[in-house]
Amino acid sequence: MHEYSVASAIVDQVKAIVEEHKATQVKKIIVSASPYDVIIPELLIEAYGIITDDLDKFKGSTLEMQNSKAEITCLECDYKGEPAEEGDPEFAYNFICPKCESRDTHINMKNLTIETVDLVIPDN
Amino acid sequence: MSPERKVVVKKLAYRVNDELADKIREVMKSKNKLFFNMMGSIGAGKTLILEQLAAKLSSKYRVFVINGDVATTIDADRIAKQGATTVQINTGGGCHLSAKLIQNELDKINIDDYDIFIAENVGNLICPAAWDIGAQLNITVVSITEGEYVVKKHPIIFKNSEIAIINKCDLDGLGFNSDVLAEDAAKIKSGMKVILTSAKTGQGIDELITTLGIEL
Ligand SMILES: Nc1nc2c(ncn2[C@@H]2O[C@H](COP(=O)(O)OP(=O)(O)O)[C@@H](O)[C@H]2O)c(=O)[nH]1
Ligand SMILES: [Mg+2]
Ligand SMILES: [Zn+2]
Numbered sequence: 001m002h003e004y005s006v007a008s009a010i011v012d013q014v015k016a017i018v019e020e021h022k023a024t025q026v027k028k029i030i031v032s033a034s035p036y037d038v039i040i041p042e043l044l045i046e047a048y049g050i051i052t053d054d055l056d057k058f059k060g061s062t063l064e065m066q067n068s069k070a071e072i073t074c075l076e077c078d079y080k081g082e083p084a085e086e087g088d089p090e091f092a093y094n095f096i097c098p099k100c101e102s103r104d105t106h107i108n109m110k111n112l113t114i115e116t117v118d119l120v121i122p123d124n
Numbered sequence: 125m126s127p128e129r130k131v132v133v134k135k136l137a138y139r140v141n142d143e144l145a146d147k148i149r150e151v152m153k154s155k156n157k158l159f160f161n162m163m164g165s166i167g168a169g170k171t172l173i174l175e176q177l178a179a180k181l182s183s184k185y186r187v188f189v190i191n192g193d194v195a196t197t198i199d200a201d202r203i204a205k206q207g208a209t210t211v212q213i214n215t216g217g218g219c220h221l222s223a224k225l226i227q228n229e230l231d232k233i234n235i236d237d238y239d240i241f242i243a244e245n246v247g248n249l250i251c252p253a254a255w256d257i258g259a260q261l262n263i264t265v266v267s268i269t270e271g272e273y274v275v276k277k278h279p280i281i282f283k284n285s286e287i288a289i290i291n292k293c294d295l296d297g298l299g300f301n302s303d304v305l306a307e308d309a310a311k312i313k314s315g316m317k318v319i320l321t322s323a324k325t326g327q328g329i330d331e332l333i334t335t336l337g338i339e340l
Contacts (some may be wrong), residue, residue, distance in 0.1 A: 002219055002251040009137050017131060027128060031137065038250060075314065091279040091312060104314045106283055110254055112137040122126040 003040060007047035010114060011058070017117055018057055025120035026061040032068040034111040036093065041065045068111055070095075076102035083107065141255060144223035148258025151235065159241040160336060161221075161257050163281060164265030165274070166247030169291040171199040172323035173265060173332070174244055175206045180329060180340065181240065182207030188238040190229050192221040192246045199244060209238065220251040223258050240338065249278040261336065267292040268300040275308035282309055287317045287335060294322035 014029060029048075033039050045063050052058035072083040074097035083095030088103050095105050136142070152159045164170050174189055181187050187208040191200040192215055200212035211232075213225050221243055243259065245252045249266075264285040266274050269292055275282060282288055288309035296302045302320055309318045317335050321328030333340055 002254065005218060005220070005222065005255075006137055009140060012140060013133075013135060013137070017133060021129075021131060024126060038254060090276065091308075092277050094279045094283075094312065103311075107280065109280060110136065110138045110142075114133040114135050114137060117131045117133055119129055119131055120126045121129050 002038075003043040004047040004051075006039060006112065007044055007051050007063075010063070011048070011051050011055075013114055014058075014117055018119065021119055021121050023119035023121045024057065026058050027118035027120065028062050028064060029117050030064045030066060030115045032066040032111070032113050032115050034068045034070045034108070036070050036107050036109050037112050038109055039065075039112060066115065068113070071108045071111065072097070072105045073108065074100060074102055075104040075106060076100050079105075138254070138256075141223045144227055145256035145258035148223060148226060148230070149260060152241070152258070152260065155235055157235060157239065157241060158336070158338065159243075159259045161243050161245060161252075161259035161262045162265060163245040163249075163252045163262065163285065164247065164289075165249050165267075165270060168247070168265040168267045168270065169321075169323045170244050170247070170265050171202055173289065173291065173321065173329070174199075174203050174208075174242060176323055176326055176329045177242070177333065178203050178206035178208035180333065181338065184340070185239040185338070186237060187240045187242065188233070190221075190226060190241070190243040192225070192244060194218070194246065203244075215246055219246050219248045220255045221245050221257050222255050226257045249274070249281050253281040253284045261286045263287040263289060265289040265291050266305060268295060268302045268305060272301060272304040275305050275312065279312045282312045282316070285313075285316070287319065287332075289319050289321050289328075289332065291321045291323055293320045293327055294325050296320075 048063040077100040079099040084098040088094035189208045189210045191212045197212040200210035204210040262285040290305045
């Protein structure tokens with residue numbers, strides 16, 4: 001249930017982007033998340049709505065979620081990429097390395113990425 | 125009509141938190157301070173372990189404990205009685221500490237006035253794993269009363285920890301069992317330091333202190 005803090009982190013970064021481009025309005029933000037990012041899209045979007053409700057430049061803007069691929073790092077053989085499909089039969093949320101079959105892998109659960117922001121930028 | 129433009133950002137949502145966490149780690153390291161993050165479920169015994177640590181360490185070290193809780197100052201008050209300086213962060217509804225919350229507290233003190241910093245994270249085995257607070261070592265506490273499969277069900281937080289504490293071992297054999305938890309914690313991450321403790325009797329506390337790299 002940390003969607004509220006995650007949404008705040010996104011809004012803070014977008015605010016900086018708005019400044020940087022001297023934009024007057026945010027239209028749409030697209031973020032991507034992997035299946036193991038422990039983010040519930042509905043909750044993130046709801047939190048985004050609450051946070052931006054009183055921010056003029058975010059009025060009417062939308063937050064869209066896209067899926068990105070899961071990524072593990074193998075601590076044994078340094079493999080970095082998608083995990084083997086079956087997962088680890090013993091541990092929930094754990095993954096076996098498809099290259100060396102080690103269970104000593106790390107699932108990256110912090111892939112959440114701000115991909116693009118649609119802004120209204122006045123010319124001059 | 126002003127033109128609309130798509131700006132390609134490609135930046136991690138956690139970036140600001142993680143950069144601040146790195147900065148905290150650097151500052152602590154450069155000043156030769158220790159900073160630990162204690163995570164774990166509600167009621168696992170985090171606060172009682174910190175009371176034991178504070179009692180043993182306070183005569184030699186200046187210990188600063190940051191307690192994260194949704195509400196109240198009960199935990200901070202308990203640990204303060206054992207000689208540590210404590211501060212309570214009430215996260216409101218928040219289910220984890222963050223680098224920003226830690227930095228806010230560090231800004232209010234002089235870091236040089238203390239030797240060891242410990243954060244008691246909010247009781248939760250999921251969200252704190254995603255929020256780096258800048259600690260040098262992450263500790264996850266579970267207790268044997270939480271059932272034999274609590275490590276199996278929450279491996280991620282253990283993957284993000286260097287030390288696993290299996291607490292309430294005074295109840296071992298009394299309808300509860302530490303074996304499976306200790307085995308699972310060791311299996312889930314190579315190099316994991318697994319420590320069996322009882323924060324009630326003090327079992328394992330000296331081993332924990334040694335594992336943290338603190339001389340008594
Ligand atoms: N029997 C026993 N009880 C413990 C132990 N550690 C903590 N407790 C009890 O468990 C409850 C929760 O402990 P607390 O430290 O507040 O847990 P926290 O929520 O993780 O901070 C309290 O009633 C403690 O007295 C232990 O090692 N053995
Ligand atoms: Mg507590
Ligand atoms: Zn591998």
